Amino acid sequence: MRVLVLGGNGQLGQCLAKVSAEYTISHVFFADEIIGNILDQNILNTLFTNEEPDFVINCAAYTAVDKAEDEIELAKAINETGAKNVAEVCKAFGATLIHISTDFVFEGNIPALLDEENIACPISVYGSTKLEGEHRVAEVLDNYYILRTSWLYSEFAGNFMKTMLRLANDRTELSVIVDQIGTPTYGVDLARAIFVIITSNKTEYGLYHYSNEGAISWFDFASAIFEISNISIKLNPIKTSEYITKAKRPAFSAMDKSKIKTKFNLEIPYWRESLKISLKS
Numbered sequence: 445m446r447v448l449v450l451g452g453n454g455q456l457g458q459c460l461a462k463v464s465a466e467y468t469i470s471h472v473f474f475a476d477e478i479i480g481n482i483l484d485q486n487i488l489n490t491l492f493t494n495e496e497p498d499f500v501i502n503c504a505a506y507t508a509v510d511k512a513e514d515e516i517e518l519a520k521a522i523n524e525t526g527a528k529n530v531a532e533v534c535k536a537f538g539a540t541l542i543h544i545s546t547d548f549v550f551e552g553n554i555p556a557l558l559d560e561e562n563i564a565c566p567i568s569v570y571g572s573t574k575l576e577g578e579h580r581v582a583e584v585l586d587n588y589y590i591l592r593t594s595w596l597y598s599e600f601a602g603n604f605m606k607t608m609l610r611l612a613n614d615r616t617e618l619s620v621i622v623d624q625i626g627t628p629t630y631g632v633d634l635a636r637a638i639f640v641i642i643t644s645n646k647t648e649y650g651l652y653h654y655s656n657e658g659a660i661s662w663f664d665f666a667s668a669i670f671e672i673s674n675i676s677i678k679l680n681p682i683k684t685s686e687y688i689t690k691a692k693r694p695a696f697s698a699m700d701k702s703k704i705k706t707k708f709n710l711e712i713p714y715w716r717e718s719l720k721i722s723l724k725s
């Protein structure tokens with residue numbers, strides 16, 4: 445079993461590296477954006493020729509949600525054309541693709557757990573490009589898994605948990621949005637779910653939702669980060685309208701994980717338990 449991780453230096457890439465040795469996979473190769481530039485088909489061909497992967501995990505993406513509103517072409521190139529390039533090279537080399545997508549494909553106007561059948565209707569450039577990336581993958585390949593995840597955090601790279609800890613260092617007070625509801629996902633839990641899929645020997649291809657269990661606001665998430673870390677800071681709950689950002693974010697994007705739990709016999713940790721583990725790390 446040979447696995448190739450694209451975007452291997454990013455947050456999820458590092459989470460995959462942390463746990464890959466727990467699984468009976470003979471070879472996992474982590475490619476950064478230079479040796480695995482998903483915008484360059486020649487580079488991808490060379491990489492695939494050398495690595496001969498059975499599975500490819502595509503973590504490479506444009507993930508700067510606000511910046512994407514200004515860098516539309518770059519976000520489209522990486523999240524749409526890049527996804528297509530990866531799917532095409534997987535097809536040419538007979539590899540199964542695990543492609544990562546996001547809860548931000550949803551509009552967020554339905555306050556009920558979103559399953560894979562719910563209509564996606566993105567309200568940001570990032571969300572639109574990720575949805576288009578999903579379509580490109582599905583157009584090219586049959587043997588793909590698209591995993592939509594949400595509010596990814598970990599001890600690695602940049603994320604909301606680390607932003608909160610950093611801001612608490614030099615502020616006595618923080619204001620965080622209370623009317624956007626979703627589910628945090630510990631990247632290490634997602635990494636383990638990906639390896640479960642790879643080692644399952646199943647061929648249940650398609651679209652899946654994966655996050656931790658529970659549904660909370662960003663304010664709740666920040667409160668828990670500070671409470672578990674014993675950081676005392678004044679935290680103000682604010683409305684979305686009081687925190688101006690370039691990109692719109694869904695008001696409700698908590699997802700239903702029944703499909704992945706049933707098909708792969710997965711037990712998903714509750715968000716707060718995973719947060720404690722990540723903060724310890």
Ligand SMILES: NC(=O)C1=CN([C@@H]2O[C@H](COP(=O)(O)OP(=O)(O)OC[C@H]3O[C@@H](n4cnc5c(N)ncnc54)[C@H](OP(=O)(O)O)[C@@H]3O)[C@@H](O)[C@H]2O)C=CC1
Binds near residue numbers: 482506522546
């Ligand atoms: N972070 C989150 O909250 C969430 C993320 N997701 C999805 O999960 C996946 C992984 O996200 P995460 O690990 O957090 O994101 P990161 O931004 O941490 O990692 C993405 C990686 O892709 C690399 N990259 C950018 N352009 C290219 C390119 N042309 N070729 C190859 N690599 C490239 C980046 O390199 P560099 O940094 O040098 O540009 C970076 O290392 C993404 O698909 C994302 O959309 C889904 C839901 C939530």
Ligand SMILES: Cc1cn([C@H]2C[C@H](O)[C@@H](COP(=O)(O)OP(=O)(O)O[C@H]3O[C@@H](C)C(=O)[C@@H](O)[C@H]3O)O2)c(=O)[nH]c1=O
Binds near residue numbers: 548595620621662689
């Ligand atoms: C820093 C900060 C953010 N916020 C709000 C803004 C936003 O609505 C929310 C999260 O902010 P961030 O910019 O950290 O997170 P953001 O980049 O919006 O996170 C998203 O990233 C992409 C890649 C995804 O795919 C999504 O699932 C989601 O994780 O918190 C505050 O209310 N107060 C603050 O001090």
